[in-house]
Amino acid sequence: MPKLIALLKGINVGGHKKVAMAELRQLLTKEGLKNVQTYIQSGNVIFDSIDDVKKIEDRIQEVIYSHFGFEVLVIVKTRDEIQSVFSACPFSNEKKEKSYFIIFDKIPSIELIKEVSKIAYENEEFVIKEKCLYFYSPLGYGQAKFSLNAFERKLKVKGTARNYNTMVKLIAMSATEEKDH
The missing domain is CATH 3.30.70.1280 (SP0830-like domains)
Structure with missing residues (x-):
């Protein structure tokens, strides 16, 4: 199964x-x-x-x-x-470990991705690939100017964010039979 x-x-x-x-x-x-x-x-x-x-x-x-x-x-x-989204992260390993993976409910249109890709905030990077927006900021997600709600509106998608550690744990847990954490 x-x-x-x-x-x-x-x-x-x-x-x-x-x-x-x-x-x-x-x-x-x-x-x-x-x-x-x-x-x-x-x-x-x-x-x-x-x-x-x-x-x-x-x-x-x-x-x-x-x-x-x-x-x-x-x-x-x-x-x-989930493994594919994680592996496709475009950032260096150092940045990847401090990145957020925003998984969308659907793939946004190429036109909307092009428009949103023009947005730039100091000390913040994002890349959109398929059904994921990869986000990195050395200040952390909570201190960033980045707004998931704004990106959802502009891309006409819904998404939910997970950090690097959560992605690693979900991949590990889904590979084993361990119980309740």
């Missing part, structure tokens, strides 16, 4: 959209997902399923809405897709 990774946007951030990971694992297991694991509180779920990815995204969104009462963007990728 294929190993899949669900990336949930904006849960457990600043006291908003609170979701207990143990409760989420239990709900998703009831929904038929197998070997459900979570990583940290920010909405990373690793599981096995043979179902269609879009159906799984919709099902997880519905479960969260019906149980917790709010909507959440859910992007489901295969382990290979």
